[in-house]
Amino acid sequence: MKKYWIAVDWGTTNFRAFLMDNAQRLDHIHHACGLLSVEKTEFAATLYHLLQPWLQEHGVLPVVMAGMVGSQQGWHEVPYSPLPCTARALLGGTYSFTTTWGSPAWIIPGVSGTSPFGQPDVMRGEEVQLLGLSQLHPAEKHFALLPGTHSKHAHLAGGNITDFSTFMSGEVFSLLSQHSLLGKGLPEQQDDKPTFLLGVKTALRGAPFTHLIFSARTRRLAGEIAPAHIHSYLSGLTIGAEMLAIPAGQQAWVVGSPTLTERYRLASTLLDLQLTPVNGDDCFIHGLSHLYSLLQGAAQ
Numbered sequence: 001m002k003k004y005w006i007a008v009d010w011g012t013t014n015f016r017a018f019l020m021d022n023a024q025r026l027d028h029i030h031h032a033c034g035l036l037s038v039e040k041t042e043f044a045a046t047l048y049h050l051l052q053p054w055l056q057e058h059g060v061l062p063v064v065m066a067g068m069v070g071s072q073q074g075w076h077e078v079p080y081s082p083l084p085c086t087a088r089a090l091l092g093g094t095y096s097f098t099t100t101w102g103s104p105a106w107i108i109p110g111v112s113g114t115s116p117f118g119q120p121d122v123m124r125g126e127e128v129q130l131l132g133l134s135q136l137h138p139a140e141k142h143f144a145l146l147p148g149t150h151s152k153h154a155h156l157a158g159g160n161i162t163d164f165s166t167f168m169s170g171e172v173f174s175l176l177s178q179h180s181l182l183g184k185g186l187p188e189q190q191d192d193k194p195t196f197l198l199g200v201k202t203a204l205r206g207a208p209f210t211h212l213i214f215s216a217r218t219r220r221l222a223g224e225i226a227p228a229h230i231h232s233y234l235s236g237l238t239i240g241a242e243m244l245a246i247p248a249g250q251q252a253w254v255v256g257s258p259t260l261t262e263r264y265r266l267a268s269t270l271l272d273l274q275l276t277p278v279n280g281d282d283c284f285i286h287g288l289s290h291l292y293s294l295l296q297g298a299a300q
Helices: 040-058 087-093 126-136 169-179 193-204 215-221 227-243 258-268 280-299
Strands: 004-010 015-021 024-031 063-066 095-098 104-107 111-114 120-123 141-146 151-157 160-167 251-256 274-279
Touching: 004 040, 004 280, 015 040, 015 280, 024 040, 063 280, 087 126, 087 280, 111 160, 120 160, 126 141, 126 151, 126 160, 126 251, 126 280, 169 227, 193 227, 193 258, 215 227, 227 258, 251 258, 251 280, 258 274, 274 280
Parallel strands: 004 063, 063 104, 141 251, 251 274
Antiparallel strands: 004 015, 015 024, 095 104, 111 120, 141 151, 151 160
16 A cells, blocks of 8 residues: 655755655655755745645655754754654654645654763754664664764664764865865866875874865975865865774764765775765665654554
């Protein structure tokens, strides 16, 4: 029996939606219309416009959302679930409402806690991917990297999130390459593996990061890095600096897009790390499908 619903990952810069038949993905949408491009009063209209082809074909469908859509800047602010966090805790903190066009809708709450470095930390959206990872690859314990704008390093025990820490690697790379002296006046950039690995090696020396990033300019002036490869070098520096936080010999999953997970896997070849890549969309879909099944059970 077909049971259509819609899974949504609505972040700061991007919107992704998946048309689901029970736990099977049928179709997907990806738009660069994250929270930064949506006015506070326009979330309902924006979502209806994006989902309209599916709604016209299949009628009013349930919508389950995760990510920054539940933040202070989002559609409805949903309080975080504290660590340690279980699927049942996420279910209990989920915000439910009905859209203006009649779809039952839910927003997953996200997770908060104290990082292993003693700092307050939060995530929204990654908790669904971590739940999906534990569903796809069951194990007593998981250590996972979730690269992105704000990368996460997370531990799970028995499928429950026990701790995590955030690294602003993606945002720092964007700021350095687009808005700093290091990225000014560059030609069209070309991805270059040796230059990326040079950046990783430089970061692994452990010198202060704000000193090392200036080498993107000095190595260019010295002719050691081609102007077209500066972004590759900066990417290596930021990812290498992040991976310094991982203990030697650690086995880890790296959850994300194939492009990003390959960068982290490549960087790991310079460290004593074993990274196993897994598709972030697959984890998100499995995690949200599990939560949706729990929501349906709670509604009965």
